[in-house]
Amino acid sequence: VLAKKFGAAVVSLEHRYYGKSSPFKSLKTENLRYLSSKQALFDLAVFRQNYQASYFPDSLNAKLNRTKTDNPWFVFGVSYPGALSAWFRLKFPHLTCGSLASSAVVLAVYNFTEFDQQIGESAGPECKAALQETTKLIDQKLATDRKALKASFNAAD
Known part of the structure; x- marks a missing residue:
């Protein structure tokens, strides 16, 4: 919606490791x-x-002899990409x-209850109870047999 309103191109990068x-x-x-x-x-x-410069060498910027950072870029995101957006601007x-x-x-924030x-x-009471029980079980398994827990999720040791 914003790109259309402002006549902008949209570029989305894939985060490294994903x-x-x-x-x-x-x-x-x-x-x-x-x-x-x-x-x-x-x-x-x-x-x-x-x-x-790499993908649009014949762009308006090149024709006007502008540097490759003269055109305005606006970054945005939601949740973690939103944080990246804010940090990028800073x-x-x-x-x-x-x-x-x-x-x-x-x-x-640590321990953000x-x-x-x-x-x-x-989530509602049933889902809340299930989440609490699952968290409790995982915490117990982490304390007693971390290796087995990792194996159950096919996680590398």
Whole structure:
């Protein structure tokens, strides 16, 4: 809707390690060292700086002899991509004219019980009880036999 209203193109990047954008064949823990929001921000910055020149060399910017960052880019996202959008605007203000961050968790809060309470109220009593019981069982298994729990989810050790 916004792109249509402003006559904008829409470009969507695949986050590293998701889909076909994984630098490693295996997702073992040691291979995840480059999976971070910071890395994702720099991926977007590099993409942003090179996209126009690489894919549209005969664009209006090229014809007017503008640099590849002269055209306005607006970043947006919802939830985690929303947080990336907000952080991108803060980290690279010269690469974007604005950001829309909807439902973006930009500040993690440890032991945020209000979130759990809201989920419980929204889900209803039966679902809340099932979630609580499942969490309790997983916590117990983590404390007593972490390896077996990982195996039940086919997770790497």
